[in-house]
Structure formats: structure tokens, C-alpha cells
Amino acid sequence: MNLMDDMLNPYYVDxxxxxxxxxxxxxxLNLITGYAGQVSLGHAAFYxxxxxxxxxxxxxxxxxxxxxxGSAVVITFVISAILGLPSxxxxxxxxxxxxxxLGLIAQxxxxxxxxxxGAYGIDSIPVPSLFGLELxxxxxxxxxxxxxxxxxxxxxxxxxxxIGRAWMTIREDEMVAQAMGINTTYYKVLVFAIGGAxxxxxxxxxxxxxxYISAESFGFTISVTVLSMVVLGGLGSIRxxxxxxSVLYLLPxxxxxxxxxxxxxxxxxxxxxxxxxxxxxxxMRYRPKGLFGKTGFKxxxxxxxxxxxxxxxxxxxx
Amino acid sequence: xxxxxxxxVSYGGIQAVRNVSLEVSEGEVVTLIGSNGAGKTTTLNAICxxxxxxxxxxxxxxxxxxxxxxxxxxEGIVMVPEGRRVFPKLTVAVNLLMGAYARKISKxxxxxxxxxxxxxxxxxxERANQMAGTxxxxxxxxxxxxxxxxxxxxxxxxxxxxxxxxxIVVKDIYETIRRIKGQGITILLVEQNALMALxxxxxxxxxxxxxxxxxxxxxxxxxxxxxxxxYLGS
Numbered sequence: 001m002n003l004m005d006d007m008l009n010p011y012y013v014d015x016x017x018x019x020x021x022x023x024x025x026x027x028x029l030n031l032i033t034g035y036a037g038q039v040s041l042g043h044a045a046f047y048x049x050x051x052x053x054x055x056x057x058x059x060x061x062x063x064x065x066x067x068x069x070g071s072a073v074v075i076t077f078v079i080s081a082i083l084g085l086p087s088x089x090x091x092x093x094x095x096x097x098x099x100x101x102l103g104l105i106a107q108x109x110x111x112x113x114x115x116x117x118g119a120y121g122i123d124s125i126p127v128p129s130l131f132g133l134e135l136x137x138x139x140x141x142x143x144x145x146x147x148x149x150x151x152x153x154x155x156x157x158x159x160x161x162x163i164g165r166a167w168m169t170i171r172e173d174e175m176v177a178q179a180m181g182i183n184t185t186y187y188k189v190l191v192f193a194i195g196g197a198x199x200x201x202x203x204x205x206x207x208x209x210x211x212y213i214s215a216e217s218f219g220f221t222i223s224v225t226v227l228s229m230v231v232l233g234g235l236g237s238i239r240x241x242x243x244x245x246s247v248l249y250l251l252p253x254x255x256x257x258x259x260x261x262x263x264x265x266x267x268x269x270x271x272x273x274x275x276x277x278x279x280x281x282x283x284m285r286y287r288p289k290g291l292f293g294k295t296g297f298k299x300x301x302x303x304x305x306x307x308x309x310x311x312x313x314x315x316x317x318x
Numbered sequence: 319x320x321x322x323x324x325x326x327v328s329y330g331g332i333q334a335v336r337n338v339s340l341e342v343s344e345g346e347v348v349t350l351i352g353s354n355g356a357g358k359t360t361t362l363n364a365i366c367x368x369x370x371x372x373x374x375x376x377x378x379x380x381x382x383x384x385x386x387x388x389x390x391x392x393e394g395i396v397m398v399p400e401g402r403r404v405f406p407k408l409t410v411a412v413n414l415l416m417g418a419y420a421r422k423i424s425k426x427x428x429x430x431x432x433x434x435x436x437x438x439x440x441x442x443x444e445r446a447n448q449m450a451g452t453x454x455x456x457x458x459x460x461x462x463x464x465x466x467x468x469x470x471x472x473x474x475x476x477x478x479x480x481x482x483x484x485x486i487v488v489k490d491i492y493e494t495i496r497r498i499k500g501q502g503i504t505i506l507l508v509e510q511n512a513l514m515a516l517x518x519x520x521x522x523x524x525x526x527x528x529x530x531x532x533x534x535x536x537x538x539x540x541x542x543x544x545x546x547x548x549y550l551g552s
Contacts, residue, residue: 162419165412165419166419168408169405169416169419172405172406172407172408173403173405175368175399175403176399176405178368178386178387178388178391179366179368179391179396179397179399180388180391180416180417180419180420180465180469181388181391181392181419181420181421181469182388182419182420183386183388184388185386
């Protein structure tokens with residue numbers, strides 16, 4: 001392990017680790033907004049809840065980092081379900097505003113509550129270790145890769161199952177979904193819980209990687225950035241999310257790589273938002289469904305094998 | 319089978335449905351006719367639990383008032399909504415599958431039932447893998463009915479199946495409704511096209527301004543002068 005640490009520049013390893021954390025965030029949001037059609041502008045709240053839960057449990061209560069990360073996912077699952085309740089009453093634009101508000105409230109709680117360390121945040125968050133070996137650099141990279149692969153696998157299974165079909169039906173037409181016997185209340189709360197749990201896992205991984213967290217890391221900008229990434233890649237497409245997040249996340253790093261004279265490095269964040277904005281405008285103009293959103297329904301291929309196959313596809317419904 | 323007594327529905331301060339009582343017996347086709355804004359769709363939405371209402375709604379002795387829509391479907395009441403509302407971006411086959419969502423059946427019987435729907439609507443079989451949104455209005459209406467049949471309803475509620483369709487297509491749709499009636503499925507049919515509706519129905523209710531004005535057998539309603547004048551255009 002140490003040999004590999006020497007071989008790989010830790011700076012690049014860190015970039016990939018944070019990229020994967022963003023991928024997890026994106027997958028969770030894509031579940032909520034892409035598959036179930038519930039617009040959320042408060043995704044950073046779930047991210048923050050995951051990060052703070054794990055940090056508080058491991059630092060304040062001295063829990064083992066593995067246990068604290070696991071608990072963080074469970075805690076985010078439960079809290080996200082509660083925060084998803086407004087989606088039962090309001091929809092579309094109004095839901096966007098409501099989740100935006102929830103995100104702001106969450107951030108100000110992080111900033112002011114005693115348990116979250118107030119404006120100072122929480123530091124000295126321990127690194128998890130495996131067989132007595134601390135997971136740093138490449139070790140941590142392997143951990144996040146495993147979590148990401150598990151996340152993708154679970155999401156693929158879910159979206160192709162009964163649950164996924166219920167979500168997509170709700171997105172297409174909520175009233176008809178009800179009339180078809182789908183308990184829309186249950187599935188809407190469920191999607192917030194699961195999507196939130198993805199963000200919670202991302203948050204916990206972030207906290208133990210950065211070893212220091214403060215409310216600044218979980219602001220509105222994160223929610224908007226992740227939403228742009230997911231929309232750019234294509235709502236309701238796993239491949240789209242992977243692509244959209246990677247492109248938008250790595251783009252600013254390219255600026256850093258080639259030191260361009262006409263740009264001030266300290267203004268990188270400003271340039272980043274400008275590029276995001278421009279990309280969004282272009283993509284919405286020419287590919288309104290996102291780069292991978294064209295097929296709309298991935299199942300199309302499976303059902304094109306003829307009527308027989310179409311009927312067989314019903315296995316999962318029954 | 320379905321008994322509604324003194325149903326009231328209001329949107330904000332406006333009373334959309336007042337004191338509506340009606341009954342549908344097993345195996346019957348009952349139609350609810352009336353002009354725009356008479357409260358037909360509102361009454362249906364109240365039955366299906368989509369709109370909150372006051373009054374008694376009983377189905378096979380079970381009180382539906384206060385039940386959630388997805389549970390009412392499990393009682394056997396399935397609605398074909400106004401304006402068809404198929405899932406436009408899903409294929410015809412998946413649309414049909416979604417209809418059976420609430421049921422727990424084996425894939426073999428699901429396959430058999432889907433075959434049955436395709437026999438009833440051969441056009442749907444031809445278009446099994448096409449996205450529903452790309453079909454004509456009449457085909458979409460057939461799909462909406464097929465989707466509802468996949469839920470194996472004991473009471474099928476049709477909300478304006480003739481809406482926005484060419485007369486020749488409307489005739490087709492009504493031919494199908496007659497065949498569904500022949501299978502012994504009870505139907506509650508809501509229509510503006512009163513002449514068409516009364517041609518298949520056993521009994522009819524005339525709704526006006528949220529109240530029931532008339533109630534008689536379909537034959538008598540067809541002959542009544544004021545019904546003719548108001549709804550049949552003669």
C-alpha cells in the first residue's frame with residue numbers, strides 16, 4: 001500500500017476521491033429528481049447531515065469510524081425521509097423553493113448549533129483503518145471506489161425493479177400512478193430517503209477524508225452544482241450522471257493544470273460558475289434532456305425484441 | 319354494488335357536487351351525462367378518492383370514504399381518466415404492464431391476460447413496442463382502456479372515452495365498451511356525448527350544476543323531450 005502511495009501523486013488521488021464523492025451525491029440526486037421527478041434544491045443538506053453525523057459520532061462520542069460512517073448513512077436515510085415529506089403537498093416549482101429553504105435552514109443549523117461545533121466546525125476527524133492499517137491516499141481511494149460501485153449496482157437493480165417503475169410512473173403522471181394502485185406517498189418518501197442516504201454516504205466519506213468540516217462545505221452552491229451536473233448528464237440515466245459529474249468536476253481542475261496567464265487562480269470558483277452556466281445554456285438549447293437523456297427510457301431496447309419479450313418483461317411486475 | 323348517498327364536493331368555496339346519490343348494480347352499465355362543468359369528473363374523482371368529499375360511498379358493503387386512491391384500486395374500482403393520460407414515454411407493452419401493478423400474479427397469467435388485451439385491441443399488438451405518446455388519440459384511448467383492464471376491475475369507470483376523437487373512432491371505442499360489458503364487467507360511464515352513452519347504458523343519470531336532475535332507464539331518457547333538447551341536439 002505504501003509503495004503505491006509513493007507512486008501516485010497524492011494530489012491526483014485526492015482529486016479522484018473527491019470526484020467519486022460527487023458522483024455519489026449526483027447518483028442520489030438523480031434518483032430523486034431524475035427517476036422520481038421530485039425537484040430538489042436542497043441536496044447539500046443531506047450531504048451535510050451525513051458528514052456531521054459521522055464526524056460527531058466519531059469525534060465527540062469516540063465511535064469507530066466504520067461504525068460512525070454506517071450510522072451516518074442510516075441517520076441520513078431517516079432524516080431525508082422526514083425532509084421529503086413536503087413533496088407530498090407541493091410539487092415542481094414549489095417543491096424546488098421548499099427544498100431550497102430546507103437546504104438553507106440545514107446549513108444555518110450546522111453553522112449555529114453547539115453539537116456541530118458552530119462556525120468552527122469539527123476537526124481531527126479520524127481516518128478509518130483496516131487490519132491496523134490507516135486508509136490514506138490510495139487506501140481511501142479503494143474504499144470510495146468500492147462504495148461507488150456498490151452504489152451504482154444497487155441503483156441499477158432498484159431502477160429496474162418494481163420500485164423503479166413506480167418512481168418513473170410517478171414522474172410521468174402522479175394522478176394516474178395513484179389510479180394504478182401505486183402508493184405515491186410511500187414511494188415519494190422512499191426516494192427521498194434513499195437518495196438522501198446516497199448523499200449521506202458521500203458526506204461521511206468526505207468528512208473522514210478531509211478530517212475537518214464546517215458549514216461552508218454544505219451550502220446552496222453545492223446543491224446547485226450537483227443539480228447542474230445531473231441535468232447536464234441527463235435526468236434518469238446512471239451513465240449520464242457519471243459523465244456529467246465527471247466532466248463538470250474535472251473541468252476546473254484542467255484550468256489548474258495548465259496555468260493560464262490571463263486567469264487569476266484565486267478566482268477559479270468564479271470561472272467555474274461561469275463555465276457551468278455557459279454549459280448549461282448550451283446543453284439546454286441543444287440537448288434539453290441532457291447528454292444521455294435522449295432515449296428517455298433505457299428499457300426500450302429490452303422491449304424491442306418483439307411482443308413475446310415484452311410480455312416476458314412482466315416477470316418483474318408480477 | 320356501488321352506492322353513493324348525499325355526496326358533496328367543494329373546491330374552496332364553490333360547491334361542485336351537491337347531494338348526489340346514485341347506485342350501480344352488478345353487471346350494469348350506468349352512465350352519468352351532463353354538460354361541461356356539471357360535476358361529472360368531480361364525482362368520479364370523489365369515488366376514486368382523488369378529491370376529498372363528504373357523504374357515503376359504499377362498494378360491495380365497504381365504505382370507501384377516507385380510503386387512499388391506491389387502496390380503492392385494490393377493491394376493484396379502476397378508472398380510465400379523462401383525456402386518456404397514457405404514459406407517453408413508455409412503450410405500449412410497459413403501459414399495459416403498469417396497469418397490473420397492484421396485483422400479485424404469476425408471469426404466466428400476466429402473459430395470458432396481456433394476450434387477451436391484444437385480442438381485444440389488435441392495433442395495440444401491432445404497436446407493442448412503440449412509445450404510447452406517438453400513437454393517435456383513438457389508439458391511446460384503447461391503450462388507456464387496456465391498461466385499466468389489466469388491473470382486472472370489477473367496476474370500470476370510463477371518463478369521457480369519446481373526448482376529442484373522430485366519430486368513426488368513437489364508434490369503435492363504443493363497440494369495445496359493449497364487448498367489455500359482454501364480459502360481465504360493471505361499467506360506470508361518464509360522457510358529454512349523451513346519445514352515444516345512452517346507446518350502451520342500461521340506466522342513466524343526468525347531472526346539471528352539480529345536482530342530479532333526472533334518473534331513469536337509458537331507453538326512457540332517450541325519449542324524454544327535455545333530455546333530447548338539452549343533450550341530444552334535436
